[in-house]
Amino acid sequence: MTLLESVTPPDRYCSRCGQSVGPYLLNASGCAACRDARLYLDGMARAGPYDGVFREMVTKYKFGRDQHLDRPLGRLIKSAIEGRGWNGEIDALVPVPTTWYNRLRYRFRPAAQLARAVGGELHVPVLPLIRVIGKKYNQMDLPASLRPGNVRGVFKLHPRARPAGARLCIIDDVCTTGATLNEIARVLKKAGAATVYAAVVAKTEADQPIT
Ligand SMILES: [Zn+2]
Numbered sequence: 001m002t003l004l005e006s007v008t009p010p011d012r013y014c015s016r017c018g019q020s021v022g023p024y025l026l027n028a029s030g031c032a033a034c035r036d037a038r039l040y041l042d043g044m045a046r047a048g049p050y051d052g053v054f055r056e057m058v059t060k061y062k063f064g065r066d067q068h069l070d071r072p073l074g075r076l077i078k079s080a081i082e083g084r085g086w087n088g089e090i091d092a093l094v095p096v097p098t099t100w101y102n103r104l105r106y107r108f109r110p111a112a113q114l115a116r117a118v119g120g121e122l123h124v125p126v127l128p129l130i131r132v133i134g135k136k137y138n139q140m141d142l143p144a145s146l147r148p149g150n151v152r153g154v155f156k157l158h159p160r161a162r163p164a165g166a167r168l169c170i171i172d173d174v175c176t177t178g179a180t181l182n183e184i185a186r187v188l189k190k191a192g193a194a195t196v197y198a199a200v201v202a203k204t205e206a207d208q209p210i211t
Helices: 052-062 067-084 100-106 110-122 144-151 179-190
Strands: 043-049 092-095 130-132 155-157 167-175 195-203
Touching: 043 052, 043 067, 052 067, 052 110, 052 167, 052 195, 067 110, 067 167, 067 195, 092 110, 110 167, 130 179, 144 179, 155 179, 167 179, 179 195
Parallel strands: 043 195, 092 167, 167 195
Antiparallel strands: 130 155
């Protein structure tokens, strides 16, 4: 099986939050995990669960600083977006900004570089519309219940950004609770973006310990 063949078929995960689900447990309003949640995202694409080969590749890319993995990871995200069918409805890609703390840690900006790779595949520009002011805590160090509060207000629109009417797709490597993606979508929608999707390499499962 090739890497691209291991991308999860679109009917096996929630189009709203990215959670893995059985084929009969989905409908347009989401899955059991997100049906009651207020989501600003219009849709979610992910290549697979944060496990196995996906987890291995993301770990090597980010923590092993193997920046050449941006191309294969970008192709995985492209394939996930095509599975969702909104690949023709994206005007620009918006990378999740990297905090200074993480930039020093990784020595590069993983999401921005990934967005460039996806943009090259889809022939869509990358616009760094969002800046991060600085989170109080690293999301990884917090339990799920405290994550939305930790990101509230830390993402700001770039002063020259004019996203009114634009159809955007946020790019990141991993989605855990979705708090970061949802908060960025909220900021972009408030600034007038018409639609905001998100696409990532991998999504952690609801029952997976957050690490
Ligand atoms: Zn869902």
